[in-house]
Amino acid sequence: MYDVIIIGAGVSGAATARELSRYKAKVCVLEKEEDVCCGTSKANSAIVHAGYDAATGSLKAKLNVRGNEKMPSLANELDFAYKQSGSLVICRGEDELPGLQALYERGVANGVKDLRILNKEEVLEMEPNITDDVFAALYAPTAGIVCPFELNIAMAENAYINGVEFKFDTEVKDIKKLEAGPDEFEGYELHTSKGVFKAKYVVNAAGVYADKFHNMVSEKKIRIIPRRGDYCLLDREAGGHVNRTIFSLPGKLGKGILVTPTVHGNLLLGPTAIDVEDKEGTNTTSDGLSQVLEKAGMSVKNIPVKQVITSFAGLRAHEEGDDFIIGEVEDAKGFIDCAGIESPGIASSPAIGEMVAGLIKEKMGLEEKDDFISTRKGITKPDTLSMEERNTLIRENPAYGNIICRCEMITEGEIIDAIRRPLGAKSLDGVKRRTRAGMGRCQSGFCAPRTMEILARECNKPMFDITKSGGDSKLVVGTNKDVF
Amino acid sequence: MIYCDIVIIGGGPAGLAAAISAKKNGIDSILILERDKELGGILNQCIHNGFGLHTFKEELTGPEYADRYIEQVKDLGIDYKLNTMVMEISSEKIVTAMNRVEGLFEIQAKAVILAMGCRERPRGALNIPGYRPAGIYSAGTAQRLVNIEGFMPGREIVILGSGDIGLIMARRMTLEGARVKLVAELMPYSGGLKRNIVQCLNDYDIPLKLSHTVVDIKGRERVEGVTIAEVDDKGKPIQGTEEFYSCDTLLLSVGLIPENELSRGMGVDINPVTSGPRVNESLETNIDGVFACGNVLHVHDLVDYVSEEAAAAGKNAADYVKGVILEKDAGQEVILKPDSGVRYTVPEKIRVSHMKENLTVRFRVGSVYKNCYIRVDFDGESVINKRRQIVAPGEMEDIKLTRDQLLQYPDLKTITLRIEEV
Numbered sequence: 001m002y003d004v005i006i007i008g009a010g011v012s013g014a015a016t017a018r019e020l021s022r023y024k025a026k027v028c029v030l031e032k033e034e035d036v037c038c039g040t041s042k043a044n045s046a047i048v049h050a051g052y053d054a055a056t057g058s059l060k061a062k063l064n065v066r067g068n069e070k071m072p073s074l075a076n077e078l079d080f081a082y083k084q085s086g087s088l089v090i091c092r093g094e095d096e097l098p099g100l101q102a103l104y105e106r107g108v109a110n111g112v113k114d115l116r117i118l119n120k121e122e123v124l125e126m127e128p129n130i131t132d133d134v135f136a137a138l139y140a141p142t143a144g145i146v147c148p149f150e151l152n153i154a155m156a157e158n159a160y161i162n163g164v165e166f167k168f169d170t171e172v173k174d175i176k177k178l179e180a181g182p183d184e185f186e187g188y189e190l191h192t193s194k195g196v197f198k199a200k201y202v203v204n205a206a207g208v209y210a211d212k213f214h215n216m217v218s219e220k221k222i223r224i225i226p227r228r229g230d231y232c233l234l235d236r237e238a239g240g241h242v243n244r245t246i247f248s249l250p251g252k253l254g255k256g257i258l259v260t261p262t263v264h265g266n267l268l269l270g271p272t273a274i275d276v277e278d279k280e281g282t283n284t285t286s287d288g289l290s291q292v293l294e295k296a297g298m299s300v301k302n303i304p305v306k307q308v309i310t311s312f313a314g315l316r317a318h319e320e321g322d323d324f325i326i327g328e329v330e331d332a333k334g335f336i337d338c339a340g341i342e343s344p345g346i347a348s349s350p351a352i353g354e355m356v357a358g359l360i361k362e363k364m365g366l367e368e369k370d371d372f373i374s375t376r377k378g379i380t381k382p383d384t385l386s387m388e389e390r391n392t393l394i395r396e397n398p399a400y401g402n403i404i405c406r407c408e409m410i411t412e413g414e415i416i417d418a419i420r421r422p423l424g425a426k427s428l429d430g431v432k433r434r435t436r437a438g439m440g441r442c443q444s445g446f447c448a449p450r451t452m453e454i455l456a457r458e459c460n461k462p463m464f465d466i467t468k469s470g471g472d473s474k475l476v477v478g479t480n481k482d483v484f
Numbered sequence: 485m486i487y488c489d490i491v492i493i494g495g496g497p498a499g500l501a502a503a504i505s506a507k508k509n510g511i512d513s514i515l516i517l518e519r520d521k522e523l524g525g526i527l528n529q530c531i532h533n534g535f536g537l538h539t540f541k542e543e544l545t546g547p548e549y550a551d552r553y554i555e556q557v558k559d560l561g562i563d564y565k566l567n568t569m570v571m572e573i574s575s576e577k578i579v580t581a582m583n584r585v586e587g588l589f590e591i592q593a594k595a596v597i598l599a600m601g602c603r604e605r606p607r608g609a610l611n612i613p614g615y616r617p618a619g620i621y622s623a624g625t626a627q628r629l630v631n632i633e634g635f636m637p638g639r640e641i642v643i644l645g646s647g648d649i650g651l652i653m654a655r656r657m658t659l660e661g662a663r664v665k666l667v668a669e670l671m672p673y674s675g676g677l678k679r680n681i682v683q684c685l686n687d688y689d690i691p692l693k694l695s696h697t698v699v700d701i702k703g704r705e706r707v708e709g710v711t712i713a714e715v716d717d718k719g720k721p722i723q724g725t726e727e728f729y730s731c732d733t734l735l736l737s738v739g740l741i742p743e744n745e746l747s748r749g750m751g752v753d754i755n756p757v758t759s760g761p762r763v764n765e766s767l768e769t770n771i772d773g774v775f776a777c778g779n780v781l782h783v784h785d786l787v788d789y790v791s792e793e794a795a796a797a798g799k800n801a802a803d804y805v806k807g808v809i810l811e812k813d814a815g816q817e818v819i820l821k822p823d824s825g826v827r828y829t830v831p832e833k834i835r836v837s838h839m840k841e842n843l844t845v846r847f848r849v850g851s852v853y854k855n856c857y858i859r860v861d862f863d864g865e866s867v868i869n870k871r872r873q874i875v876a877p878g879e880m881e882d883i884k885l886t887r888d889q890l891l892q893y894p895d896l897k898t899i900t901l902r903i904e905e906v
Contacts, residue, residue: 310608
C-alpha cells in the first residue's frame with residue numbers, strides 16, 4: 001500500500017514526485033512507457049513563458065508566473081540547462097497595437113515583471129532578423145528556454161534519490177475505489193499491465209490520457225483533446241538566427257508559430273495546432289510541416305530552412321475549459337487531478353509539483369524528512385571544462401576521451417553515465433534525451449550503432465534487445481543470412 | 485604542444501593518399517589523425533568490389549583498396565593516431581585533438597590537409613512526414629550494421645534515394661536475405677552510377693521508381709510501411725498517386741554532405757553548392773597552408789579520383805612547407821566560372837604562377853544531358869569542346885588544363901565551363 005501513486009512520469013508527475021519526496025510518505029510513479037519524459041513533455045516548444053498569455057486569475061496564469069519565478073533556482077539545484085533569454089510578441093500594424101497593449105496589461109495583472117512595449121526600431125535592433133513589417137513588440141525579459149528532457153529527468157532522478165519508486169512499462173488499465181474497511185482506510189486499487197497497486201492517494205498526471213483515468217472514478221466527466229503541434233528543428237549553425245523566443249500576436253494570421261533558439265543552440269520552429277482523435281497520433285504531416293515553415297517565415301525573415309535536421313510532433317493535453325485542472329476530484333476523495341496540462345505546462349511544472357504536493361501534504365498531514373537531498377548533479381559535460389580539467393577527467397576515466405556522437409561531441413563517458421545513473425537510460429532515445437548523442441546534424445547516422453553497442457554492453461543484453469524507445473522498437477532483427 | 489609539418493585530418497582514402505604523396509615529396513614530419521579504430525575510412529565497410537579500376541586496373545573491394553594505401557603509409561613510416569578525434573583547428577593551424585590515452589592535446593602544424601570526408605543527409609533534411617519509429621536508417625548506417633557487425637536492420641526494405649550507397653545496399657540486403665521491395669528516387673534520374681543500377685538493381689529485379697518519394701511513414705514502434713507517391717517536376721507529390729508498401733525498414737540514400745564543421749570553425753570559406761571549401765589550383769583554401777581533398781572538398785563517386793585529388797593536395801602541401809610556391813607575387817589569377825548546366829568547379833581559381841604542368845578541373849552537371857558538348861571558353865573564346873553522349877549529375881566530369889595552354893593567354897581573366905546541347 002502506497003501513500004501516493006502518481007500516474008505518469010512526465011514533467012507534471014516528476015515535479016509532483018520530487019516535491020512529495022520532501023515528506024515522509026511512500027510514493028510510487030507508474031509510467032506506461034519505458035522511461036520518463038515520453039509523452040507531451042518530450043515534444044513541445046520548451047519555453048519558460050513569462051506568464052502574460054493566460055486569463056488573469058486562472059490556474060494557468062498563477063502557476064506560470066510562479067513556475068517562471070522558481071525555474072532559475074530549480075535549474076541551479078537540479079543542474080539542468082535553462083536560459084532566461086526573453087521573448088518578444090510581435091505585431092505588424094498599428095491596428096494590432098491594442099491587442100499588444102491588452103497582452104501587456106494582462107501580463108502586469110498576472111504579476112509578470114519588467115514587461116515593455118518596444119517600437120519597430122527597438123525590436124529590429126534587438127533582433128535584426130525579425131520581419132521588416134514589424135510594428136511593435138511586447139518584450140518579456142523573464143521568459144526563458146529550458147531543456148525539457150533534462151528538466152523532467154532531473155526532477156525524476158531527484159525524486160528517486162529521495163525514495164520515490166518508479167515503475168516503467170506499467171500501464172494503468174483500471175482504477176477501483178476502495179471503500180473504508182475495518183481499519184477505516186480509503187483509497188484506490190490500480191490494475192495495471194504489471195499487477196495491482198494500492199494507494200491512499202492517486203495523482204492523475206497522465207497527460208493526454210488524464211480524462212480516461214478521471215472518468216474511471218468520477219461522474220463529472222472531462223475530455224482531453226490531443227492537440228497536435230508539428231515542429232522543425234534546425235542545425236546549430238542556424239541557432240543564432242534569433243536570440244529570443246519570437247511569437248506573433250494571435251490575430252488575423254491565427255495562432256502564431258514561434259521561432260526560438262533552443263537551450264542547446266539549435267533553432268526551433270513550431271508548433272501547429274491540429275486537434276486529433278488519436279492519443280498516440282504524434283505523426284507529422286506534410287501540411288503541418290509546410291505550415292510551420294511558411295508561418296515561421298512571416299515573423300522572422302531569411303530562416304535557413306535548408307538547415308532543418310529533424311521534424312517531430314507532440315500532443316498537447318487540451319481540456320475544453322481551457323485551464324489546468326488541478327485538485328481533488330469532487331466526487332472522488334483522494335483522487336487528485338493534474339489534467340489539461342498544456343502550454344504553459346513546462347514553465348508551470350515547478351509550481352504544479354509544489355501545488356499538488358502541498359495539497360496532499362495538507363490532507364495527509366505529512367511531515368518533512370530530515371534527510372531530503374535537494375540537489376542533483378547532472379551528467380558531466382566535458383565541453384564545459386577547461387583543457388586541464390578535461391584531461392584530469394580522462395585520466396580518471398578514459399571513456400571521456402572517446403567521442404561517440406561526433407555532431408554533438410558526446411563522449412562514451414557521458415553515455416555510460418546516462419545508462420548507469422539513477423533511472424538510467426535503457427534505449428537509444430533514452431541516451432539521446434540525457435546526453436544529446438544522436439540529436440545533432442547527422443541524426444544518429446554515425447553514433448547509433450556505437451551507442452547500441454554500449455547499451456548492449458552496459459545493460460548486458462544482446463543487440464537484438466536494444467530498442468529505439470522501448471517496447472517493440474527493436475533496432476536490429478537478426479544476423480546476416482539467418483533466413484537461408 | 486607537438487610540432488608537425490603537415491597534419492592530415494582523417495585517415496580515409498583522401499588522407500592516406502595525401503600523406504603518401506607529401507612524404508614522397510620530401511616531408512618527413514607528417515601526422516594523420518583518424519577518429520576510427522583503424523585507417524581506411526568508409527572503405528572499410530564497402531565490402532563490394534569495383535574499386536581501383538582506374539588506379540590499379542583491377543576490381544578491388546573497399547578494404548583491399550584501402551589496404552594498398554595503408555601498407556604504403558606503414559612502409560613509409562608515416563605517423564598516425566587512431567581513435568583520435570579532432571575537436572578544433574585554429575586559423576593559426578593549431579589542431580586540438582583528443583583520445584582516451586593522451587586526453588586533449590594540441591599540435592602546431594605548418595600545413596593542414598582537410599580530409600574528413602562526408603556524412604549522409606538525414607530524414608529531417610527532406611522533411612518526410614509521418615511517425616518516427618525504429619527501422620529508419622541512412623543507407624551507410626545500415627551498411628555498417630550489416631557489413632561490419634553482421635546485424636540485419638530489417639527484413640522487408642524500401643529504399644528512398646538512388647545514390648550509390650542506396651543502390652549498393654539494395655543488393656547487399658538482398659544477398660543477406662532481406663527483401664528489397666522498391667527503390668524510390670525523387671529526381672527523374674538516378675543519382676548513382678549507371679553500372680550500379682545495372683549490377684545492383686536490374687540483376688536482382690529490384691524496381692526503381694523515378695520521380696517518386698516517401699510521403700508518409702507508418703508505425704509507432706517499428707516501421708510498418710511507407711506511402712510512396714509520384715512527384716511533379718517541382719518535386720511536389722501528386723495527389724492520387726499514393727501507393728502503400730508494407731515494410732519494416734526504410735533506408736535513406738538521399739545525399740551526402742561534406743563534413744566541414746572543423747573547416748568553418750577555423751574560418752575556411754565554403755562554397756554553398758558543394759558545401760566544401762573554396763580552393764585554388766593547389767587545392768588550398770582561403771587560409772594559407774590549409775588544403776582540402778576528397779569528399780570533404782566535394783562529394784566524389786569514384787575513390788580513384790579521391791586518391792588522385794588527394795595526392796595532388798599532398799604534393800602541394802609539401803611544396804608549401806618547403807616554400808617552393810611561396811611567391812610573393814601570385815601573378816595572373818584566372819577565375820573558373822560554372823555556366824549553364826555546370827553546377828560548380830573544383831578548383832574555383834587558378835594562380836598561373838602556382839600551377840603545375842597539368843591541372844584537372846572537376847565538376848558536376850545539374851541535369852541529364854544527352855548528346856552534348858562540354859564547352860570551355862577562355863574569356864569568351866572557345867578553347868575546349870568535348871563531345872559527350874551523356875552526362876548526368878551522378879557522374880563527376882573533368883577537363884584537363886595545362887600550364888602551357890594558360891600561358892598563351894597572358895590577359896586571361898575567366899574560364900567558363902558549360903554544357904551545350906546539340
